Each structure stands twice: as C-alpha cells, then as structure tokens.
Amino acid sequence: MQDNWATEHLQVIRTLMERSAVYRRALAPLMTFAGVLGTAAAAFGWKRQIDSPRTFVLFWGIVSLIALGGALILVRRQALRAGEPLWSPPTRRVSQALVPCLVLGAVAGIFVWFQGGSELLPAIWVALYGCALHAAGFFMPRGMRLFGWCFVAAGAGVLVLMALQKWDFSPHCVMGLFFGLLHLAYGIYLYFTEQHRTAA
Numbered sequence: 001m002q003d004n005w006a007t008e009h010l011q012v013i014r015t016l017m018e019r020s021a022v023y024r025r026a027l028a029p030l031m032t033f034a035g036v037l038g039t040a041a042a043a044f045g046w047k048r049q050i051d052s053p054r055t056f057v058l059f060w061g062i063v064s065l066i067a068l069g070g071a072l073i074l075v076r077r078q079a080l081r082a083g084e085p086l087w088s089p090p091t092r093r094v095s096q097a098l099v100p101c102l103v104l105g106a107v108a109g110i111f112v113w114f115q116g117g118s119e120l121l122p123a124i125w126v127a128l129y130g131c132a133l134h135a136a137g138f139f140m141p142r143g144m145r146l147f148g149w150c151f152v153a154a155g156a157g158v159l160v161l162m163a164l165q166k167w168d169f170s171p172h173c174v175m176g177l178f179f180g181l182l183h184l185a186y187g188i189y190l191y192f193t194e195q196h197r198t199a200a
Contacts, residue, residue, distance in 0.1 A: 028194050029187075038175065052118075125175075126178045134148030
C-alpha cells in the first residue's frame with residue numbers, strides 16, 4: 001500500500017516538474033501572426049521590387065523586428081491572462097535556445113549589407129531559423145522540432161537548387177513561402193490541435 005502511494009506521488013511530482021520545464025504558451029496565435037506578416041511583407045517586397053542587397057536586408061530586418069515585437073506582445077497578453085510572469089524559466093530556456101542562430105542570421109544580413117549577394121541570404125535565413133526552432137523545440141511541446149527540421153530541409157533544398165541553377169525565383173518568394181505560408185499553415189494546424197488538447 002505504501003509503495004503504491006509513494007509511486008503515485010513520485011509520478012505526480014515528475015509530471016509537475018515536466019510541466020514547469022516545458023514552454024506552454026499557445027503557439028497558434030504566434031505562428032498565425034508571423035505567417036500573415038511574412039506573406040504580406042513578401043507580396044509587398046516583390047511588388048515594389050525591393051531587390052538591391054541593402055534595401056532587401058533593411059526591409060526584412062524591419063519585418064523581423066515587427067514580428068518579434070508582435071510575438072512579445074502576444075506572449076505578454078497570455079502571461080497576464082494566466083496570472084504568470086512573462087519571463088518564466090521555460091520562456092528563458094526557449095529564448096536562450098533561439099538566440100545563437102538568430103544572431104548568426106543577423107550577422108549574415110550584415111555581411112550581405114556590406115558585400116552584396118542577397119540571392120543566397122533567404123535560404124540561409126530559412127535554414128538558420130530552422131536550427132533555432134529545433135533547438136527551442138527541446139523546451140516546447142512535440143512538433144516544434146519537426147517544424148524546425150522542415151525549415152532546415154527547405155533552406156538546404158533551395159541552396160542545392162540554386163547551385164544546380166534550377167531555382168530562379170525572387171528572394172521574396174523564398175521569404176513568403178517559408179516565413180509566410182508555412183507559418184500560416186502551422187498556425188492553422190495548431191489552432192485545432194491546441195484546442196483539442198485543452199478540451200482533453
């Protein structure tokens with residue numbers, strides 16, 4: 001009897017520790033916001049022909065800052081609604097996992113700003129973003145690491161196609177396809193799965 005009681009309590013403690021270690025904010029609003037913003041920005045950049053290396057880097061740098069700011073506002077609203085601190089241990093872990101690859105992406109943008117050659121930059125950004133998501137996925141619900149692998153594979157695939165001279169689309173198409181439409185599709189998927197998980 002005592003053994004069963006102790007086992008049950010250990011299981012409860014283990015479950016509570018796992019829940020406190022995993023980032024549990026709703027990801028659907030974040031992904032949908034990023035998807036809508038990325039799609040709209042890609043369409044705007046393509047239509048306005050923002051193609052020179054400096055204007056391309058500046059344009060997408062501003063878009064990424066808007067995306068980051070919007071994500072922080074959405075996360076803050078969720079934290080306030082739940083009565084929890086914004087900078088919780090899971091949030092801190094996720095942020096620390098994201099930062100290295102995102103910083104490297106920013107450095108790649110600075111390099112293109114000074115040296116030119118913006119054709120490769122979107123594929124590099126896609127792959128690095130995938131690496132960032134995969135790293136953060138160890139502190140998030142299942143599925144985020146797979147989503148990160150989709151970006152890594154997509155970035156690598158575009159680079160290979162460019163090396164074989166079989167990819168001649170606008171860099172804005174790469175940005176819109178992956179940072180826009182792929183985020184949007186994942187956000188819609190999460191709306192249904194997160195609601196189902198909450199209902200269960």
